[in-house]
Amino acid sequence: MQLKTQVLETDILIIGGGTAGCFSALTIAEKSDARVIIAEKAHIKRSGCLAAGVNALNAFIHENESVDSYVDYVKADSQGIIREDLVYTAALRLNDVTRKIESLGLPILKDARGKYIARGRRGIKINGENIKPILAKAVYSHKNITVLNRVNMIDYILDSNCVIGAFGFSVEENVFYAIYARAVICATGGAAGLYRPNNPGFSRHKMWYCPFNTGAGYAMGIRAGAEMTTFEMRFIALRCKDTISPTGTIANGLGARQVNRYGFEYIENYKDRSTPLRLFATVQEMLKGSGPCFLRTKGITKEQEADLYKAYLNMSLAQTLKWIETGKGPSSENVEIEGTEPYIVGGHTASGYWVDTKRQTTLPGLFAAGDVAGGSPKKYVTGCFAEGQIAAESALEYIKNRNPTVITMFERRRIRRKKRELNHFFRKKLFAIHSIDEIEDAMQKVMDENAGGISKNYLIEHSKLEYARQRIDELLELARNLNAEDMHDLLFIYEIIDRLYVCKALIHHLQSRKESRWYNYMSSIEYPERDDSQWLKFVNSVYENGKFRTIFRELTGRCEFYEHCN
Amino acid sequence: MSIAIDREICKGCGACVEICPGRLIYRSEEGWSYMKYPRDCWGCASCVKECQHSAIRYYLGADIGGKGAWLTTEDKEESIDFIIVNGEKQQVITVNRKESNKY
Numbered sequence: 134m135q136l137k138t139q140v141l142e143t144d145i146l147i148i149g150g151g152t153a154g155c156f157s158a159l160t161i162a163e164k165s166d167a168r169v170i171i172a173e174k175a176h177i178k179r180s181g182c183l184a185a186g187v188n189a190l191n192a193f194i195h196e197n198e199s200v201d202s203y204v205d206y207v208k209a210d211s212q213g214i215i216r217e218d219l220v221y222t223a224a225l226r227l228n229d230v231t232r233k234i235e236s237l238g239l240p241i242l243k244d245a246r247g248k249y250i251a252r253g254r255r256g257i258k259i260n261g262e263n264i265k266p267i268l269a270k271a272v273y274s275h276k277n278i279t280v281l282n283r284v285n286m287i288d289y290i291l292d293s294n295c296v297i298g299a300f301g302f303s304v305e306e307n308v309f310y311a312i313y314a315r316a317v318i319c320a321t322g323g324a325a326g327l328y329r330p331n332n333p334g335f336s337r338h339k340m341w342y343c344p345f346n347t348g349a350g351y352a353m354g355i356r357a358g359a360e361m362t363t364f365e366m367r368f369i370a371l372r373c374k375d376t377i378s379p380t381g382t383i384a385n386g387l388g389a390r391q392v393n394r395y396g397f398e399y400i401e402n403y404k405d406r407s408t409p410l411r412l413f414a415t416v417q418e419m420l421k422g423s424g425p426c427f428l429r430t431k432g433i434t435k436e437q438e439a440d441l442y443k444a445y446l447n448m449s450l451a452q453t454l455k456w457i458e459t460g461k462g463p464s465s466e467n468v469e470i471e472g473t474e475p476y477i478v479g480g481h482t483a484s485g486y487w488v489d490t491k492r493q494t495t496l497p498g499l500f501a502a503g504d505v506a507g508g509s510p511k512k513y514v515t516g517c518f519a520e521g522q523i524a525a526e527s528a529l530e531y532i533k534n535r536n537p538t539v540i541t542m543f544e545r546r547r548i549r550r551k552k553r554e555l556n557h558f559f560r561k562k563l564f565a566i567h568s569i570d571e572i573e574d575a576m577q578k579v580m581d582e583n584a585g586g587i588s589k590n591y592l593i594e595h596s597k598l599e600y601a602r603q604r605i606d607e608l609l610e611l612a613r614n615l616n617a618e619d620m621h622d623l624l625f626i627y628e629i630i631d632r633l634y635v636c637k638a639l640i641h642h643l644q645s646r647k648e649s650r651w652y653n654y655m656s657s658i659e660y661p662e663r664d665d666s667q668w669l670k671f672v673n674s675v676y677e678n679g680k681f682r683t684i685f686r687e688l689t690g691r692c693e694f695y696e697h698c699n
Numbered sequence: 700m701s702i703a704i705d706r707e708i709c710k711g712c713g714a715c716v717e718i719c720p721g722r723l724i725y726r727s728e729e730g731w732s733y734m735k736y737p738r739d740c741w742g743c744a745s746c747v748k749e750c751q752h753s754a755i756r757y758y759l760g761a762d763i764g765g766k767g768a769w770l771t772t773e774d775k776e777e778s779i780d781f782i783i784v785n786g787e788k789q790q791v792i793t794v795n796r797k798e799s800n801k802y
Binding site: 338383442 | 717740743747758759763768781790800802
């Protein structure tokens with residue numbers, strides 16, 4: 134395979150054209166004439182988490198709420214482990230970014246007074262099937278934004294400790310990219326596909342999170358030595374069985390209660406009403422033989438049922454198709470629910486890059502926004518917009534003092550060296566007897582059985598984590614010698630390598646936090662108690678010389694301005 | 700969970716190839732599109748909605764309860780018609796882009 138080399142230079146490179154990435158690009162274009170390149174491995178019109186659409190914006194400050202009450206809620210739901218400075222600075226912008234996306238064309242439901250219609254205490258109802266095309270159209274309207282669709286970035290280019298660009302390749306053409314920039318914003322999303330999924334067969338990708346978000350941003354940061362935080366706070370969603378469709382539409386939108394097979398509202402057993410509790414309580418019902426569990430919809434009116442069909446067609450078609458195909462709609466049968474496999478996703482939990490208040494990572498010149506940025510759980514769509522905006526403003530400030538990189542002989546040698554790494558996968562290796570799929574299956578099995586997957590009811594056995602670590606390292610060695618026939622194979626190989634790096638970091642974090650917290654997100658057999666006296670702090674890590682170094686960081690107050698200092 | 704493309708209807712415009720977030724759809728030498736990696740489909744239906752010829756059928760895998768029913772769409776600008784074919788029955792649900800969601 135002959136790869137052509139394309140060297141590009143820009144002011145700000147945005148890796149990932151999803152929710153946060155597109156909003157960052159729009160912010161830069163509206164506030165400056167800086168040149169922007171978005172490198173997107175899919176197509177920005179339908180990429181990332183919002184590809185299928187969404188029917189609520191879950192982070193909004195209603196009249197009877199405040200920014201402080203929002204931060205209080207996120208802190209309580211995350212059992213204290215949040216960076217209040219990050220949640221607070223994003224929360225300040227939630228309503229403005231909502232109005233911005235509405236001005237771009239997103240239909241938001243309003244009451245007779247023109248107020249947004251609430252869904253729950255902090256959400257609003259939208260018609261969001263088209264949200265991503267709306268964002269993409271706005272991005273394409275700016276001449277200073279160049280979009281490279283089908284370009285997958287694989288590693289940062291570093292000058293000493295500073296990020297000055299990234300390497301990548303086209304999935305459609307035989308082109309290797311070296312993109313130099315005065316600043317880089319990472320907005321690649323979180324990581325799916327680490328654990329064996331709910332549907333491990335033909336429908337293996339019928340999962341909660343976008344299966345094409347494979348943790349590239351995390352992995353690139355880990356390999357470059359960026360400090361990462363709270364990977365041990367996994368996210369596990371509570372979803373409709375089989376179709377893995379959202380439950381919030383029924384629970385929040387319709388007010389349906391969670392019941393066990395006897396019809397008992399088991400959440401009533403608990404004082405807590407947090408997100409992880411609703412999953413935990415469901416798992417507990419299953420374990421004591423009171424499962425399966427359901428959302429009680431039986432008895433809703435035919436009109437409500439018809440509305441639910443439409444609501445799901447708006448963002449998760451499989452559920453409506455299932456209802457109609459089985460001939461048993463939600464008015465005649467309760468909707469069965471189950472927990473998903475665990476994900477690493479900083480838009481819901483606190484996993485991701487350790488950033489300062491300006492969203493700069495510990496690598497100068499690299500900013501992070503959205504699911505890839507840590508410390509700030511429950512961002513959802515509008516929080517990712519807000520964070521994309523903050524990262525963009527900070528990157529603009531940063532480039533004032535940065536000159537473009539001069540492509541020296543050193544840089545040309547570095548480009549050739551990286552290109553050789555890609556070409557290695559196209560050289561037929563007779564000893565490479567394992568396939569890409571095999572490595573993926575093996576990784577998911579290791580994680581499921583040894584790092585608290587579905588088959589273990591999410592329980593972590595610390596004594597098994599060392600085996601998991603060793604096996605993931607072995608799989609990484611195998612992955613480095615896989616054979617690629619075409620550029621799509623190359624993408625699959627880099628995706629599996631990235632996920633293995635995320636697994637390595639996740640295992641290290643699980644080993645480091647010696648307590649249980651967030652219910653099933655991190656529930657340890659050896660350390661079953663939550664211990665606020667010892668563990669009300671962040672577990673961070675830096676990957677150096679092939680090993681992780683653990684750093685413990687204190688919590689940050691909401692009015693503090695956090696800067697990286699050591 | 701996956702999609703199937705009806706070769707008789709496909710005009711080979713390539714819109715689905717371009718839009719799939721996993722780049723799972725390819726074009727045959729004859730020009731029509733086909734799903735190359737059916738096991739990797741997320742079920743987002745981006746391709747179904749993008750296809751102006753209603754050539755793409757969205758279905759549930761047998762492992763998640765599929766029994767042969769499928770769904771396609773017709774774009775009516777202000778609304779989308781979701782056409783669900785279940786054996787001999789056919790049902791059309793019209794979803795207004797601006798007023799469909801009450802939840």
